[in-house]
Amino acid sequence: MSAHLSYTHQEMMAVVTGRELKDGELAIFGVGLSMLAGYFAQAHHAPSLRTMTEGGVYGSTPVGGLPWGIECNRISSNATSFTNAIDALGCLVASGRCDVGIIGAAEVDKYGNVNTTGIWNGEIGETYTAPKKRLTGAGGANDIASGAGRVIIMVTHELKRFSEKVSYISSPGYLEGGNARDRYGFVGGGPSAIITTLGILRPDPNTKEFELDSYYPFSSVDEIRLNTGWDLKVSPNVHVVPDPTEQELAALRKVDETGMLRKN
């Protein structure tokens, strides 16, 4: 951690995710921490970021802290347009118009496939059995993973969440790697980064296997490899990501008024 700034791992993850978003892009955020990362980018370095949520809520920013959901008063009090699911996820995402999406993951694998459906503790097998723990299902993340130009996966870096192969693909990454996505003709390009509480993973351009691209001032290559459930390759150019600046933290905390990113 830097000498004069104190911030949480989750805040670092949100800032680093926000840095991936460029001014002028059309971006879609899921509910939760990804929304904070996205609106942070807009508040800090991408004022012309065109933001939307899958509910078809346009033109709004969070008021009074992290919205509880897409219909929450915290995101519905300054919108300029309310539409619907087919419009947001269909006309603007499935169409290929959306540049970038941010999604979360309960479990992610070496090819960036995401599981948010259930915990089975390993392979499900031939018969589809009930999960040990039922999660939220795909929601709009499958649509974003299929259609957005690129996808950023935000996930807490824990061994149980980083598997060689996810039990259930709720939202497709690069499937079994290489050009496997081509079989399905997805209009979206797939995940460009997995941004975690410990570092950034990016896909190899050919194999599409995710490798360690960079880590944080408070983490290390060893710590990240220990918390990854496959033999994580390390990029020859692996480097340390700079601390959040004072301006970044101030912008993030303004969006995260209720301190959701500072709770753990």
Place this chain on the structure above:
Amino acid sequence: MDQSKLISLSEAVDRYVIDGMEYASGAALPIGSDAVIFGREILRQNKNNLHAIFHCNSQQLNLLAAAGAVKKVECGFSGLEVFGFANGLGRKVESGEVALEDYSNLAMALRLLGGAMNWPFVPATVNIGSDIEWRSAFSPEEYPAKHKIPSVTDPFSGRQIGAFKPLKPDLAAIHVSMADERGNAIMLGTEWSRFELSRAAKKVILIADTIVDTDCMRQYPNLVRIPDVIVEAVVYWPFAAWPQSSPGLYDVDEAHMRLMNKALATEEGTTNYVRDYVNAYSDIKSYLDLIGKENIEKLSHSETSFLLDPFRKWIKTPEEIAKRSRGASV
């Protein structure tokens, strides 16, 4: 001719909900506009064995599943957004008592559109290439599943895509901010897939937080996304989405969202919740008392309140509504 379709909540459930039917609601997002009160009444009348079609889970589905009224579910998102996993639905899926067929949020909206259009199928460019395509809770032995999202060839490009099965629920209970007595409705906030659902369902009942004069609809016809010609009945019930939010009218009740989801995590908690918050009121007044006067004031004092301002002058009083209702007052 009397054009009023206003009926009581109990009459609506008694008349339109049939055991084993395909029942749709929740065509809004998980913590927003949903006819949660309709689900409470379904439990009060012991309807069961429902096949629930919910674009997204809501506290209504969470409650119906927890209390054992639902056997099958088709859903795009089964959580409660920032409030976490839906404990009632989740534990019934884990125990195998409820078969939950997963789709994505776009898929559910497209399937409703397909039903509305009477299409034979809807081309699927999402959900393919994932376990949503390959795994079916309704045919668990079949892997990869062949009948859930079967492959079809795009006749123009020759490319292999999927086919979604259209949805035509037997009944839809749709929550709206405002309805007139004839069944014209205005929704504030995202409509999510309530437009498509209103056209896909065989029968539509509106559950409205407020009843407005038809002059309101004439002033804002562009905003009337559900017209009376497709509506069977209108139920007036303030705070119908509670503890969820209704943009323009009230905020999400954070404390009750948590209390409810915690209760639904166990059988005992569910029994107690049903006793305390489903069977504990006898009319609108006692329902509002249950929410609490101070709480109602707080929840009504919403950042979104201004959204209702253009419509306020047409809102009818409970006395005016009672005069236009058919049948019993609750």
